Amino acid sequence: MESTIKQQILEAEETLRQAMIRSDVEALNELISSELLFTDFLGQLVTKQQDLDAHASGAIKIDDIALTELQVLPVQETVAVVSVRVYITGSYNGNPASGNFRFTRVWSRSPQGTWHIIAGHCGTIA
Template sequence: MDNILTENGILEQENKLYSAIKDGNIIALDELLHDDLLFILPSGETITKEQDLDTYRDGALKVDELLPEVEKLNIIGDMAVITLIIKLCGKFNGVPFQAGFRYIRFWKKFGDGIKVVGGSGRAI
């Protein structure tokens, strides 16, 4: 059973990710994000794991509130695809923001855990 992805297992990973984002926990984010991650920002820019981590390292992104609502979660073999609506409040480069976003994230099971391998966010 340990080799099978479950809905509860993915939701646990999502909750770990939310906590790491809100806390700016680079160690936890490093563990949750795959080294070859590709993510498309709401601006359309594609970033890597290191670029994502840099936004936390340099303090550019501070998230004060993160309210997720899962829309769909599909388990496909050793991968999971999840879509969510997330309300975010915080600061980016010192400028306060409050907005809603639709996200899609792709989680994949590896020998060392379940990691995000890709995703995208869009303002709604």
Template sequence: MNKELVVSYEERLRKAMMQGDVDGLDQLIDHQLVFVNHFGQALSKQDDLEAHRSGIVNFSNITFLEQRIILLQDSAVTVTRAALAGMAAGNPIDEEMYYTRVWQMNNDELKVVSGHCSLVQ
């Protein structure tokens, strides 16, 4: 595993989130996902996919501003500062967030197994 590979998966995830590509997200997210959002809610993979499928979350822009990558044996941790624009539950989004994600290599594919986001104030 190398940083370039992790960056490419982060970019695939960013594009899938912006496009509302539920099939793409399904391929990138592990079935065991636990994602803690900025409200402190622990969400499953199905919760995350349903938010995109239903349009509860709809991003018009996601720009990565800064990214750190920690490589481990068969996994990687990413810490990404991102500018977001779009809608969430009918409310406009125009914020910066930090995302921390754990990517695990399984069968020559990286998948997100855990994530967390925090609002930049």
């Protein structure tokens, strides 16, 4: 069971990565819980709608997300925690914004069997 959950989360993480690069708001909407609690690298709480709006408006433009580390910790049959180190290239509000970051995400599986991000945190890596 643990290996199945890990595989499902790895697939969800790749779907998320691709959706972020394409600013695919529809896919992001499916992956992110409406109850999302996400703290960005500035320590600000970001809602699902704020994240979707930033992608839809073009404020966030991601050219690439290169993974250098990814760990999945299944907690229960319906919860998993991910720690991932990434190098992101892109822009924010038209200004270049690239760097090394570590994300922690909590995924929860719905009664329908789909995985959604319910919480997350991002930090910069010096």
